Amino acid sequence: MSDFVDIGHLDDIPPEGARVVKTPLGCIAVFRTSEDEVFALDDRCPHKGGPLSNGIQHGRSVTCPLHNWVISLETGQAEGADEGSVATWAVKVEGGRILLDRSRFSRAVAAE
């Protein structure tokens, strides 16, 4: 079951930029593309944990700021010759508000 929660307005993120949401499972990076699509990934690069929210975003990919791996925003998979993936989160935009599915971490916390 999904459990969408409002995390802010689309305009809180600059186009081609990203912001971070803190959760009990660590930081999630929320990206806004130049086409106003929104994607959410764990803010930890599969390579050495680089903060993806700080990378340069292009098209539907982001280049990690530490060693330039390119990660797909859609799938969380590393592109090109690199292998690895990062967890993605369900996210949607309704009436300009960004909604994030928190079911995974609310369950994780509840189970503690």
Add this chain to the structure above:
Amino acid sequence: MKRLVVIGAGMASGRMLEHLFEREAGYEVTLFGAEPRGNYNRIMLSPVLSGEKSYDEIVTHDADWYAGNGVTCRFGERVEGVDPDRKVVVTASGETAYDKLVIATGSDPFIIPVPGADLPGVMAYRDLDDVERMQGYAAKGGRAVVIGGGLLGLEAAAGLKARGMDVTVVHLAGHLMERQLDPAAGYLLERELRSRGIEVLTEANTAELRGTDHVEAVLLKDGRIIETDMVCMAVGIRPACALGREAGLAVNRGIVVDDAMVTSDPDVLALGECVEHRGQLFGLVAPLYDQAKVAAATLAGEAAAFDPPQVSTKLKVTGVDLFSAGDFAEGEDREEIVFRDAARGVYKRLVLEEDRIVGVVMYGETADGAWFLDKLRSREDISDGRDTLIFGPNFAGGAPVDPMAAVAALPDDAEICGCNGVSKGTIMAAIAGGAGSLAEVTALTKASTSCGSCAGLTAQVVALGLGDGFVIPAEAGMCGCTDHTHEDVRRLIVADGMKAIPEVMQKLHWKSSGGCAKCRPALNYYLLCAWPEEYADHAQSRFINERVHANIQKDGTYSVVPRMWGGITTPDELRAIADAADKYAVPTVKVTGGQRIDLLGVQKEDLPAIWADLNAAGMVSGHAYAKGLRTVKTCVGTDHCRFGTQDSTGLGIRIEKALWGAWSPHKFKLAVSGCPRNCAEATCKDFGVVCVSEGYQLHVGGAAGMEVKPTQLLCTVATEDEAVEYCAAFYQLYREGARYLDRPWKWIDRVGLDHVKEKVVEDAESREALAARFFHSQTFFQHDPWAERANGKDAHEFMPMADLTRVAAE
């Protein structure tokens, strides 16, 4: 040695001399030119006008070449007469005797004899002086009228527009370039020019130019008046054959020559636009280059005959693809095949006569031009493939289009480079003969060394010839998103006045939707360097270090380096740094190699607060993260040292205060040493000053990173003021010329130290202009980014968007 006198230092004579010296025919050459300069590539004047190239780049023969071949150059000296009986040419300074004479005087632009045509502000478009005159007007902005909508007029119009003028083209015929294009293609071209803001008036007949002491307006026959600041006439040319006529040579419309390029006097040859051969005149370079070959052979006593080739034209306006060749006159026995795709703006037309192609026009998509031209020249019977002919060589029942397939399909005698008459076979032969790179092939065959419009095709043929081993050269493109080189992109940004990243990507046909992490930061920098006043920096195209003005470390924390001018600090500053380190629990405090203090391990969220504290103590960002000015390292100099000859610390502080805040293609490090003992290690910096008793030695292009490079000496100057000015000029030349992420030494390797010396040392005007541009740009960039962020700019960077840690736990 026999004496050869050549009149006219133009495209035809330049090429002829090359062929002649290859043969070592034993001539002592005197070359007269009315222009105050030697041979250059005239057809590249349009890119010079628009700003895409500089004059230096189009010079074909330089002083060394003339000297090396023993040519006596008499540039700036017009030949007034020829006396074939006494075998002398006459100039203002006297007579020069010859054994053989070559007349290559080109043509004179035609000025329509309307009232006012002699007013100041009315000019032709023929040589570099005309281009410089036009650039002078463009620098003032304002309006220009170009009379004539042919090849030259349109190139002039596009160039003036690129330089920022409002341009109107006045054209007599019903559509543009009516000699090459049919009305439909003319219309597409007109639409394209209009969309670029160039006004086009067809069926417009000029009656009069008006103005009192300068041209002010153009009056058309139908009464319309167009106000203007300058008028460029590009309505046609006439062979410059007066010298020949007065000397008694046979002259019709041009100086009459036979197949060996000899005039009616056996010791006088003529070639180029001034000649007439079997009743025909020539106005494009391809046939002139053939003439040059023949004339050189004749002079060397070999038999050769000129056979005029079919020529094609391309319009050299960036972004307009137009190809035209052959004959479009209508006739009973002629038919045509037309292809249109209005949405894409593509138009192709073939004119056929007895199942052979006699004319080709292509607009919007010209890649197959060479293939059609080849069929036209060989008079191939096309009746077999007629129904798919218009789709070009790639058509194979809907198979995917492979650009290499088209090239592979070309026969060996297909022409690749029209200007130089280089065929596919010639290139393949060069490769078979051992040429192993694009550069070697072009050097050997001259392919794509003139107007350059065949550069892509040439590279493809070379790729075909070299097989899989050939990587289309690194020069090919900035990154996978574009085929344009860094240099092209920089030039086009300036030439076309592009002021935003999406605009560049759109106009230059970027292949990806949003660029990549390589090209975006480069474009951001190029735009910022070109338009310091107007360009709005694009934070999302900057690497994180520059976006948040601190260095990211391997664990995602940041390091903060305050500026310490010239390495000098105070107890108060040290206290403030120590307090900040305590307050924000900075785990590591380190002295850097550039004499600064680095606070390592700061959390991103804490950055604005720690900056505010350091600002309050009077410190600003040290830009330790920047592709920009970093540190100016100094030694102690005269204040304390026994050896120092000058105040190295004081000069270091001065330079740092002048240069800080500037962005550049890569980091820029400096040092100032007080004497040749060089304690500040100034000779491995991008710019280093070593003080000596007679002044200041300026060193450039050092590095001590992945590559260790000693500097090269730029020059020695006498005063501190000069040291600062030269430094600013050097920095600006680098900022404007280098590829993004090239340190100065790499850039100097590419352009040569001589270029740097010429612009910064030898030419005072150029140095002053560079320094002035630098300081102008500094008025926009010399502000402390930390202060802005501490005051809340881009706060979103530092704060989480939402905190769900507690919400979820409820």
